[in-house]
Amino acid sequence: MAFQNYKPWLGLTGSEWVGLDNFRYLFEREDSLQVIWNTLIIAVFKLMFNLGVPFVFSILLNELRKMVFKRFVQTLVYLPHFLSWVILGGILIDILSTDGGIVNRALGVVGIEPIFFLGNGDWFRFTVVVSDIWKEFGFGTVVFLAALANINPTLYEAAEVDGASRFKQTLHITIPSIIPIAIVVGTLALGNVLNAGFDQIFNLYNSLVYEKGDIIDTFVYRTAILNGEMGFGTAVGLFKSVISMILILISYRLAYKWANYRIF
Amino acid sequence: MRTGSKKSLLLSICMMTVVGIVAGCSGSSGNKENAQGTAPIETTTSENAYKDKYDPPISITTVWGVDPELRFKNNETIEKNVATQWAKDTLGIELKSLWSVTDTNNAFATKMRLAMSSGQEMPDVVTIGDEQLAQDLIDSGLFREVGSLFDQYASDTWKKAVELDNHVWDPYLRDGKKMGIPVLDYAYNHDYLLWIRQDWLDKLGLEAPKTLAELEIVMDAFKNKNPDGLAPSEVIPLSIGFKNKMNTWMADPSWIFGAYGTIPQQWNVGADGKLEYGSTQAGSKQALEKLKEWFTKGYIPKEAALWDENKAADPAVAGKAGILPGPYWMSGWPLVDTVKNVKDAVWKPIAIPTGADGKAGRHGTKYTNGVVLINKKMKNPEAVFTYQNYMFNNLADPQVGSEFDNGVFKGYDYDIDASGKVLHLDDIPGGYVNSIRYLLVRDGARIPDAQMKALLNLANGGEAKTKLELEAKNNYGTETPAAAKVILEQDSISMKNMFTGPTTKTMKSKMDYLNKIESQAFNEIIYGEKPVDSFDKFVETWKASGGDAITQEVNEWYDTVK
Incomplete structure (x- = not known):
């Protein structure tokens, strides 16, 4: 389908073959470079922070003594993961409003002018990344906590005998022990580098931030689905899959080299 | 899960197509x-x-x-x-x-x-x-x-x-x-009029505005001398939203463009009898200038660019907006709920105000x-x-x-x-x-006109007898007949989208980009991020990036149906 001017009533066999026309269209559009760039920026930031924040958070959480409190926090940060972006989009528009939104009011108290989070391109990217991390870091934390639970307690005991402080123990035992998991999670996430999060952006973006907020997925949605250009939609899907596959292969090699981790 | 629903949709379409082909081959050749x-x-x-x-x-x-x-x-x-x-x-x-x-x-x-x-x-x-x-x-x-x-x-x-x-x-x-x-x-389902808080007008001793200039006076009074005692920052004199389009089914600003002789985002008949795209006409520039002025003065919501139709109706229902543009049926929904929030709120329908030279326009409804x-x-x-x-x-x-x-x-x-x-x-x-x-x-x-006729009969004091009249009386909001009358009295200003043919070739490849630069240009002008004169540059880009070709294709189609 990616190489056809696909028409549903002609089917796969009857549709006209157009070679690379669909791909050419993807790159010929006046704004396609911008769109791809937006996708990469947003996705890379999300990738980095979605790895870093849960990593740090889970280590901090692990240091807590009260089991009940730890469980409580863990569940609490995990909850937003289950909310849909359709709902969150509506909530975010309200709380980030320049006109009495709770965030801007709080900023007003410390003397900062209201910020148009969803209407200014740069702030839009910031908002998208931060809100995505807020929603998803609980999920990542769970993975790391599982890894932390697997660390052999005798290592800590030995370190204590040697007189290592709590901080030293974290630095030399905890972190090295979960680095491999972090690399695996990062490797898997790399495959998603061209997915900047359709559900989220689609529910938050608006024409004021098209320049900095339009990503491949929203652009394909408008072109392929709304205008019925199935061939083009498939072409972009294929393009994304190929890029993702290359990235995964590379990162898999790297993971093997640095973390001695391999699946096959 | 964050792969986006689009990809999985495409995938399932592919899968189903394959299944469909197989099923089609094995199916019997029709029933005789x-x-x-x-x-x-x-x-x-x-x-x-x-x-x-x-x-x-x-x-x-x-x-x-x-x-x-x-x-x-x-x-x-x-x-x-x-x-x-x-x-x-x-x-x-x-x-x-x-x-x-x-x-x-x-x-x-x-x-x-x-x-x-x-x-x-x-x-x-x-x-x-x-x-x-x-x-x-x-x-x-x-x-x-x-x-x-x-x-x-x-x-x-x-x-x-x-x-x-x-x-x-x-x-x-x-x-x-x-x-x-x-x-x-039914006709006129999407034709616009303005819903205005009559109780505010009465308390301020103002008449219903007939021109844009009068409208500005009313909006200013709503904001700065609010009869319900709301602070100026709380009031939205004119609640509109254009997150999706400037030309949609409720609470859009297309009628402001109408006062300057065009309707954006649709194909209108130009002076030479050919179809022209409303958004690129000179009238749109003036309308944007006006919108920018209103935005700066706080007459329209600060976040209008983020608001869709329903969102723009919220402040109206909450009793914080003075005017809400939209179709005649809005008395039934959503405005009927306003009295739950503000006991003595009264919404009345008024005609679309005219521009300086007496022009007015609203987008029409196809039948x-x-x-x-x-x-x-x-x-x-x-x-x-x-x-x-x-x-x-x-x-x-x-x-x-x-x-x-x-x-x-x-x-x-x-x-x-x-x-x-x-x-x-x-x-x-x-x-x-x-x-x-x-x-x-x-x-x-x-x-198409049956429902409007029934409503008009009611508005003129007729008794509800036929099914349509009874339905209108019992099921629609109290002001609906009056609104229908306003709509019909202003029938001549209704401008329908005259291009209803199949998507043309250039539209398929270019329209999304053109729509994108258009809403970007419009919003940036209204929000003051770019000067009003950047409109000219937008029109230039629009024409060069396929707009001219589309206009030609649209007119070729129009010639076949004229």
Whole structure:
């Protein structure tokens, strides 16, 4: 389908073959470079922070003594993961409003002018990344906590005998022990580098931030689905899959080299 | 899970196509059993095949996209229910269903596309609401020309209803041939007027504004001398939103452009009789300048660019907005809820204000809501007209005492108690069912101006007698008749989108980009991020990036239907 001017009533066999026309269209559009760039920026930031924040958070959480409190926090940060972006989009528009939104009011108290989070391109990217991390870091934390639970307690005991402080123990035992998991999670996430999060952006973006907020997925949605250009939609899907596959292969090699981790 | 629904949708379409092809190959080559039943009528086919009632009954195949809200009772289904029984008894037409699907997430259109691509048997008659799908089906060549049938068999009532606007055929013309019968809908459903807080006007001692200049005075008073004692920062004098488009179904600013002689994001007839795109006309620049001024003064919401239709209605319902533009039916929803928040709020409809030179404009409503297609292979195409003529003659505007006076089917969408009194909808034994949706064509039959006429009669103090009048009186908001009157009095300013043809070649590849730079340019001007003169640059880019080619294609199409 990616190489056809696909028409549903002609089917796969009857549709006209157009070679690379669909791909050419993807790159010929006046704004396609911008769109791809937006996708990469947003996705890379999300990738980095979605790895870093849960990593740090889970280590901090692990240091807590009260089991009940730890469980409580863990569940609490995990909850937003289950909310849909359709709902969150509506909530975010309200709380980030320049006109009495709770965030801007709080900023007003410390003397900062209201910020148009969803209407200014740069702030839009910031908002998208931060809100995505807020929603998803609980999920990542769970993975790391599982890894932390697997660390052999005798290592800590030995370190204590040697007189290592709590901080030293974290630095030399905890972190090295979960680095491999972090690399695996990062490797898997790399495959998603061209997915900047359709559900989220689609529910938050608006024409004021098209320049900095339009990503491949929203652009394909408008072109392929709304205008019925199935061939083009498939072409972009294929393009994304190929890029993702290359990235995964590379990162898999790297993971093997640095973390001695391999699946096959 | 964050892969995006688009990708999985595409994937499932691919998978289903493959399955569909396999299924299509193994399927039988159509059913021939009804050939027998139709044979006896052959004698009269040559002169006049049309019959008011078929005896013996004939059958028509169709497919259904069932509205998820639609309910059934007495163990009925869309395939077999009170309406199919009625058609068999009264008209001798047996409706056979090839398949049916609950129409969520566009399931009907998807299923129809799959049926088309896998070469499954197409129904004799099908009603399509999705505009793109309708065009694709017509282009598939599986459906026949209907214009000659319509001329020959359609009843006078139906023909007159269609003649109210001959442009309803436009989208379905191919080389001058009519390929589908437009499904008529009530007119003016999307035509705009302004809803204004009459209680605020009264307390301020102001008249309803007639021009933009007067409107500004009113908005200023609403904001800075608010009669309900709201602080200026709390009031939104004019609640509009344009997250999706500048030209949509509620609370958009298109009428401000109208005051400068154009309507954005649609094709209007220009001075030279050719179609021109509203957003790139000089009038749009002036309108943007005005919007920018209003934005700076705080007359319109600070986040209008982020607000969709429903969001823009929120402050109005909360009692914090003074004016909300929109269609005549808004008295029923959403404005009816305002009194829950502000006890003495009164919304009144007023006409669209005029610009400095007396011009005014609002976007118009097309009279159609889909299309009926007839299969090339259908044996008794005139039977469609037997069915629909009956609907237009009896259901479209039922008179007092006629068959459908109280509703369509007794015990379904109405009921009568022992004393002959019509029951309240909630009291129907077994519950109310919107059985009009069981009919072959969506909503049975609607004459575009019938509802407006009924409302106008009520607005002029007439008593509610006919079904439509009673319906309007009992079910719609209190101000709806008055609003209908306002709409009709300003009929001449209504501007319809004159391009209703299939998507042109350049549109397919360029329109999304053009729409994108347009809304970006408009919003940036309104928000003051770019000077008003950047509009000229936008028009230049628009024309160079395919706009000129599209304009030409649109006019080539327009020449064929003019």
